[in-house]
Amino acid sequence: MTRPGVLEQVEVPVPTAGPGEVLLAVGAVGACHSDLHVLHAPPGLFPTPMTLGHEIAGTVDSVGAGVTGWSAGDRAAVYGIIGCGTCRGCLRGLENQCRRIPPGGIGLSRDGGLAEYVAVPASRLLHVGNLDLTQAAPLTDAGLTPYHAVELARPALRPGTTCVVIGIGGLGHMAVQILAATTAVRIVAVDSSTAALDLATRVGAHHVVPAGPDAVEKIRELVGPAPDGADVVIDCVGVDPTLTTARSVVATGGQLLLVGLGGGTLPVRPVADEPPTIPLETSVTVPFWGTRAELQEVIALARAGLLTADVQTFPLERAPEAYDLLRRGEIHGRAVVVP
Ligand SMILES: [Zn+2]
Ligand SMILES: [Zn+2]
Structure with a gap:
């Protein structure tokens, strides 16, 4: 999103993992109606330029200072919400009820996953075992x-x-x-x-x-x-x-x-x-997204073979087309972009 309302494919530097963060090689990212809301939101509500994409799964490329429990090659799904950590909702573990406006999140308040790499706080990652990443990505929001x-x-x-x-x-x-x-x-x-x-x-x-x-x-x-x-x-x-x-x-x-x-x-x-x-x-x-604990349960359902996303995949070059089809209601199941 180079400016409000404008979706363009541009070259940007590969991000680096800051302290407490992980650099993820994006394996798959779901195209969500909410991305269209972000794209057409009033100017100033979301930062620009910003890479969209909040439904992400990938493989750990490198880890930043202080990260433990994750190393290169690990496969993960990304919990997209980044709550403020201090409001009443966040303190109860309900980051989806965070009182911060606009909501903090990957692809919402910082660069998201419609790219080959994305840097995310390590606390947002959940292991996905041997799930296919095109299956894991939709779990994080559509699931x-x-x-x-x-x-x-x-x-x-x-x-x-x-x-x-x-x-x-x-x-x-x-x-x-x-x-x-x-x-x-x-x-x-x-x-x-x-x-x-x-x-x-x-x-x-x-x-x-x-x-x-x-x-x-x-x-x-x-x-x-x-x-x-x-x-x-x-x-x-x-x-x-x-x-x-x-x-x-x-x-x-x-x-x-x-x-x-x-x-x-x-x-x-x-x-x-x-x-x-x-x-x-x-x-x-009016439910909104979900909690990290619930995402872990959704992943467990998928790993048990009880939840399978019906996906239609697009290469990164065709991401704008995926959004056009989504806008026109012509996607069956979930559109997933594979960088
Ligand atoms: Zn969404
Ligand atoms: Zn909060």
């Missing part, structure tokens, strides 16, 4: 974010309940697998693309519903009429039509998790004398 959402809703995800996942893209197809691997809920996947619904079925969805005007009725056939409904709804898109579907199928006392940053609005009017927009006792959560 971690829905895992964190599932963690937040876990008390409600009891055997026999229903979870609706809206949007089977980079995050949604991971959400389905995480639910299938760690719960005994009935999984209903919603998407406008037939290919995405086929992917959902392959990775563990029990029912698939095409997005559109009939989606609510089709989901209601599965979960019954209000005040019954889906116990948990995970919206990985977050535009007005998906938020409308989400609030129209969630059960009384259910949970809505708004994972996608699509710019939609969720009206909340629980009164009885007007048509309510959301059922009584329903809670709404």
Whole structure:
């Protein structure tokens, strides 16, 4: 990102690992919708020029002063958030709740992974064993974010309940697998693309519903009429039509998790004398990314063969094309750039 809104391929010096840092040879880096938000954010919010890319896996090239536990050749995934370390969220280990604005992170407040090398604090690295790096990279965000959402809703995800996942893209197809691997809920996947619904079925969805005007009725056939409904709804898109579907199928006392940053609005009017927009006792959560401990668990799921990213790889030269396809909604699963 050479200046706000402008993505260019340029030669930059190979970074060096400062004290406490590791220089990583980037093996793979996921292309995330959030990169587009960073690219088009108001000038001044993010530094420029800055290398984007916050979903990174690679091989340790060298280590800076004071680093222990890592040496050249080690393979690692990168936890992308760099919390301030002193706020209430960070002190509780919830760096994804860091009160610092804008959020500190690799590819957010300092150079990221869309390059051959990236320097990161050693504290951000997690071992990935023999996982393929194109698989490890998407775990750090496309895997971690829905895992964190599932963690937040876990008390409600009891055997026999229903979870609706809206949007089977980079995050949604991971959400389905995480639910299938760690719960005994009935999984209903919603998407406008037939290919995405086929992917959902392959990775563990029990029912698939095409997005559109009939989606609510089709989901209601599965979960019954209000005040019954889906116990948990995970919206990985977050535009007005998906938020409308989400609030129209969630059960009384259910949970809505708004994972996608699509710019939609969720009206909340629980009164009885007007048509309510959301059922009584329903809670709404806006999860953000996840914690380091959760990333370790996501990696464990993948190493156990229970979580596999559906990836479409691009060489570094074609990274701008990957983002164009992402912007147009033409990526199935996750786009991963391989420097
Ligand atoms: Zn992201
Ligand atoms: Zn903090």
